[in-house]
Amino acid sequence: MELSSFLLAVIEDLGADLDPPTRYTRYVNALVAALPGNACALLKMEGKALKPLAVHGLTPDSLGRRFELSEHPRLNAIVTYRGVTHFPNKSTLPDPYDGLLEGVHAGDLNVHDCMGCALHVNGKLWGAITLDSLRAGVFDARVERAMAMFARLGEAVVNVAGLSESAAAWRPDTLNVKDLGMLEAVQLARHDMIGDSDAMHTLKREIQTVSRSQLAVLVHGETGVGKELVAQALHAMSDRANLPLVVINCAALPDQLIESELFGHVKGAFSGADNNRQGKFEMANGGTLFLDEVGELSASAQAKLLRVLQSGQVQRVGSDREHQVDVRIVAASNRDLAAEVKAGRFRADLYHRLCVYPLHIPPLRERGDDVVLLAGYFLEQNRSRLGLRNLRLGRGCEAALKHYSWPGNVRELEHTLGRAALKARRDGLGAMVTVELEHLDLLSELPTQACAVINSVNNAARMSMPMGEVSYREAIDGFSKNLIQRVLVETQGNRAAAARQLGLDSGNFHRMLKRLELL
Structure with a gap:
């Protein structure tokens, strides 16, 4: 042509x-x-x-x-x-x-x-x-x-x-351009929201839906999924973006200091109170207060927090004056607070005050190929940090990353690749540094079936590359096509079941079927 x-x-x-x-x-x-x-x-x-x-x-x-x-x-x-x-x-x-x-x-x-x-x-x-x-x-x-x-x-x-x-932007079911720009601005500082899976698109739509409201938001998800990043996005996209976003880690608050941290104190209120001090609610006045790990608060701390949420007034420790505050609350927990309420460990009235609009962050294992995009981000970060000219994934690493369950989610992926980059630099020769399977140290944690898949991919690549006739990608595609066809037979053509069995996001599985000409 x-x-x-x-x-x-x-x-x-x-x-x-x-x-x-x-x-x-x-x-x-x-x-x-x-x-x-x-x-x-x-x-x-x-x-x-x-x-x-x-x-x-x-x-x-x-x-x-x-x-x-x-x-x-x-x-x-x-x-x-x-x-x-x-x-x-x-x-x-x-x-x-x-x-x-x-x-x-x-x-x-x-x-x-x-x-x-x-x-x-x-x-x-x-x-x-x-x-x-x-x-x-x-x-x-x-x-x-x-x-x-x-x-x-x-x-x-x-x-x-x-x-x-x-x-x-005029259609209600899509993210508008301004909001997308704000989300990208948040992502400049943090990496956790990088991804193109259906689960991440759903999360971004939910963030857009609630960001400009004044509703309290409860962000829940497993440890390491990026709950604070969602809080940052909610604040950045809200009408309060030019005012403070104040973060408090509820798990790190001793019970005897909770009132002082949240509401402040006056000079002489207790031993060591040498000056007047604003609490987090006053610091966040007009902006957003992010209560991280709110499920860790004690029963007495929950009661004190509930009172402020009901009245909008805070009283510094040692003072008899009350201050009116205008604060948008975003809370987060890796616990199932609804279950905690049923078990009697969390106040039902406080839960309903916090969970006006719930947001669920999907775990990394449910985000399909997003793990590969995040791996690329972390590899580039480590390349720069370690002063390397190049840093890449070796054969089988992509498959290992996609088959591992990532109980620690994005944070675990970041630490895994950081360690692997150090080991690869130690073992590397020349300007090109390659992260190999042994550097990831994941094979012992993978299911037997996943290890077989990775070994098959490596064997296919080793057989095809010296001949110069079949590329590594073609070898992987050929193996993937055969594997998918077998799984589809086992699931009697049920694509959703096949995607679950392969550990793939349904949207990414559909795109893979199209790319491999299986549709």
């Missing part, structure tokens, strides 16, 4: 009714099909970093990475120049995608070409499009001209995608 045909396909897509992710993916696929290259990425500016939105030829975890411009000189050079920036194979600048190309060994990445172009929308920098090739010297003047044309089309693609998102 001639270059003009690929350009025409992109132009035709501009008039099609496509959601932004599909639009971005089709654009990237058209570019990499038209030009000589092994990997292509569409990246959006997010603060001072570039966030991949669509990739072709890169590992799945690359979508979870955030490339800080200060640490990636090639990407920084691309976004600061209006034309096409070409890095020849002899360039000494590190490539951010080294080790992230699918089905390629680290040793094969010593020589390759790279080029990219900044994308501007309405006169403002939006992001960039990049193209990498494993063969040296393939990006000549003709390819650079074609890249420039694709970049201009890319600006039209992202502009149309933005317009469709703006139109979607």
Whole structure:
């Protein structure tokens, strides 16, 4: 197919009714099909970093990475120049995608070409499009001209995608653009809400629904799922965003200090009270008070908290004056407070005051492929922290991450990859550092069936790679297709049951069936 045909396909897509992710993916696929290259990425500016939105030829975890411009000189050079920036194979600048190309060994990445172009929308920098090739010297003047044309089309693609998102803002069942921007701003500081699973989309819709109300919210979920991040998002998206968000860890409050911490005290109220002191309620006046681990409060502390929630008035310890406060309450607990009420360990009246709008955060094991995106995020963080040029996942690691149950959720994943990165650096040779299965130390915790899956994937990869005929991704896809077909037979074609048996999110399972042409 001639270059003009690929350009025409992109132009035709501009008039099609496509959601932004599909639009971005089709654009990237058209570019990499038209030009000589092994990997292509569409990246959006997010603060001072570039966030991949669509990739072709890169590992799945690359979508979870955030490339800080200060640490990636090639990407920084691309976004600061209006034309096409070409890095020849002899360039000494590190490539951010080294080790992230699918089905390629680290040793094969010593020589390759790279080029990219900044994308501007309405006169403002939006992001960039990049193209990498494993063969040296393939990006000549003709390819650079074609890249420039694709970049201009890319600006039209992202502009149309933005317009469709703006139109979607008028529909009540979608996140509006302003709210999405606020959520992304929260995610800049924290990582826990990275994910594209149905469960995470549902959570974000729920956050949008309740954020601008004054209702008390009870956030519940297992330890390590990111309850404080949800509280931050609720505050950032509320009308109180410019006022304080005050956090108090109820589990760390001794009973004798609970009143002083929550309501403050006056000088001389008790031994050691040398000055007047505001409590958390007064500090949060006009803003949001986040009561973390509220289920740990003692019975007497629960009674004192209930009184303030009922009256809206606080009285400092040692004072006979009351202060009116206007505070929006967000509480969190990893306990089932409804069950605690039935067991008599938590006051029913306080529970109903706190749980006006409940929000459930799904555990990581129910978020499907989100674990791979989060792994990419943590790997990039550890690469930067350890001063490594590159840090990637080795064979079988992706499958191990997806089959492990993660009882400690996102926090456990973060710590696991932090330890693995240190071990990989210790054992690594050369500039490319690879996290291997033994560094993750998860195999002993995985079910026998999962270990068999991982070993089969590794064996298929080892058999296929030396022949040069089948890529690592193709080997994995072939094995995945056979496994899914067997499970579908066992479940008599019940896709929901098959997804549960495989430990996959239903939405991601449906997309996998489409990609593997099993629908």
